[in-house]
Amino acid sequence: MTNDAHPASRGVGVVVVAAGSGSRLGAEMPKAFVPLAGQPLLRWALASVLRVQSLTSLVVVVPPGYEAPGHPAWQGGWLPASAVLVAGGAERTASVAAGLAALDPACDVVLVHDAARCLTPVAVFERVVGAVRAGADGVVPGVAVVDTVKSVDPDGFVTGTPDRAALRAVQTPQGFRRAVLDAAHASGLDATDDAALVERAGQRVLVVEGDALAFKVTTPDDLARAEGLVADGRVAPPRTGGS
Ligand SMILES: Nc1ccn([C@@H]2O[C@H](COP(=O)(O)OP(=O)(O)OP(=O)(O)O)[C@@H](O)[C@H]2O)c(=O)n1
Numbered sequence: 001m002t003n004d005a006h007p008a009s010r011g012v013g014v015v016v017v018a019a020g021s022g023s024r025l026g027a028e029m030p031k032a033f034v035p036l037a038g039q040p041l042l043r044w045a046l047a048s049v050l051r052v053q054s055l056t057s058l059v060v061v062v063p064p065g066y067e068a069p070g071h072p073a074w075q076g077g078w079l080p081a082s083a084v085l086v087a088g089g090a091e092r093t094a095s096v097a098a099g100l101a102a103l104d105p106a107c108d109v110v111l112v113h114d115a116a117r118c119l120t121p122v123a124v125f126e127r128v129v130g131a132v133r134a135g136a137d138g139v140v141p142g143v144a145v146v147d148t149v150k151s152v153d154p155d156g157f158v159t160g161t162p163d164r165a166a167l168r169a170v171q172t173p174q175g176f177r178r179a180v181l182d183a184a185h186a187s188g189l190d191a192t193d194d195a196a197l198v199e200r201a202g203q204r205v206l207v208v209e210g211d212a213l214a215f216k217v218t219t220p221d222d223l224a225r226a227e228g229l230v231a232d233g234r235v236a237p238p239r240t241g242g243s
């Protein structure tokens with residue numbers, strides 16, 4: 001790992017959350033360990049994380065029990081030596097909080113990334129880091145919404161049609177000034193992403209351009225899409241002997 005050339009920088013810490021069960025995928029193992037072209041989704045995700053220029057601390061949040069370095073899931077030596085393993089919680093928010101607690105306290109910028117967004121290009125990471133370094137409290141990658149979106153009531157009746165030009169589907173990595181994210185998680189609230197906690201704390205979150213390759217592997221169709229992209233050579237496989 002290298003230090004950021006920025007004089008005020010004390011480094012970028014990345015928390016990769018990989019503790020989910022993947023119930024919607026329905027595999028026989030936790031989703032992060034499901035193979036994509038023969039390699040665990042987590043390994044694909046780490047391949048981009050390890051290329052982040054200013055990375056100084058890496059925490060991987062895993063299902064309870066997997067934090068033992070001798071766990072069979074790590075056979076093959078693909079886990080980076082620099083990675084700190086911690087056990088996750090029942091919800092994503094709790095897993096992120098566990099990861100934050102294990103991050104090097106010297107990091108002044110934190111990225112939180114889903115292992116399930118396993119093909120996210122490193123350029124997205126660098127874009128998010130750059131925007132945090134430029135002064136944003138929080139930064140999320142996002143893509144335009146292509147469908148017309150409806151809000152509905154509990155009975156399914158439409159209550160509105162928001163202007164989709166003002167909507168973004170957001171991805172990870174989400175980046176924050178360290179103090180901002182720590183304070184947001186100290187609220188103890190739950191949310192489906194970290195930016196929502198920061199928004200609730202009254203901080204401004206900037207959306208930067210995401211990437212179609214940063215889609216989340218959620219269902220079997222998503223995994224098939226990822227397999228197709230690899231087979232077509234759209235993404236390079238993780239190198240052997242590390243991620
Ligand atoms: N308790 C949890 C839940 C989710 N995650 C992580 O958060 C990311 C986004 O979650 P999602 O893709 O929704 O994963 P799951 O919760 O595993 O999926 P499902 O809802 O289908 O069970 C994933 O990398 C997942 O491993 C986590 O670390 N801890």
Ligand SMILES: C[C@](O)(CO)[C@H](O)COP(=O)(O)O
Pocket residue numbers: 092114170171172192193194216
């Ligand atoms: C964090 C996230 O990936 C941003 O899109 C997403 O919110 C996770 O949501 P899920 O409900 O756990 O699928």
